[in-house]
Amino acid sequence: MTIKIPKNYMGKPIEGSLERVLASAPAIPDATTIAQPIVVPTPANINDPQNYIILPGKTHGNYSYSDLLVAMERTHRGKNWEDSHRALSQENSFMLNIRQFADFLNLIRSKKAYDGNGILIDERKIDSILDLILTVRDPWRSEWLDAKFESKGGLMGVGKKMHIQYGYGINSNGQLCFTSEFPLDDYLSSNKTPGIDTNDWLSNANKFGLPKSDVKDGNLYYWRPTDGSVAGFGANSDGASLGCGGDASYASSSLGVRAARPKK
Secondary structure, eight states, rough: OOOOOOOOEEEEEOOOOOOOOOOOOOOOOOOOEEOOOOOOHHHHHOOOOGEEEEEOEEEEEEEOOOOOEEEOOOOTTTTOHHHHHHHHHTOOEOOOOOOHHHHHHHHHTTTTTTEEEEEEEEBHHHHHHHHHOOOOOOEEEEEEEEEEEEESSSSBBBBBEEEEEEEOOOOSSEEEEEEEEEOOOOSSOOEEEEEEEEHHHHHHHHTTSOOTTOOOBEEOOOOOOOOOOOEEEEETTTTEEEEEEEETTOTTTEBBBOOEOOOO
């Protein structure tokens, strides 16, 4: 089968996207927490727990999260990245970050997932969820992820290092803000088309959910983080893609978001 490389991914052109060699940056703190008065979602109190999947909390290095309820279906289609965050905030929900999304994929691929009532989900339902996310077929299905990237540091543009920002929410002034920022390390900093092995990515992703620099080759397209870009995941007849070079202003009827809430 011939695999065609898409001309665009989440609103950004792929042609001419060259790998940049980043100079080693000066010492940067391991983590920065941004003090923003974001409205934190309260534990879930929903009317349809059967339409959510329990994602058990995980610890990855110095990052951890508690048990979550994750929607089985994408919602808020046709919205850009920022408007998707705003829509979720109005529902007391939030967007999965890349690490949580990778854990979510690992969970449903195990076929041992439970709904919000604690009932084991039928494998046929699990298969339908996996099909919508991963299967290489038309139509295009894609979803936003909670990650934005910025190149920072260095001196006069030399020695910059890519940072990831996540934990986005709406503050009391109605502004979209992030809560945490980290410099990236041990991640794949070049595009791979078609590229990386899905199993290796999901089994060995770094603490942010990104593929490591030594990830095995495979058929999952990977678009590296670029300055000012955001993340998403999608699939169509050309292939499945983990995109970290998306345009936050892009919108499409095939693009949605998967709502999540704290379980308790």
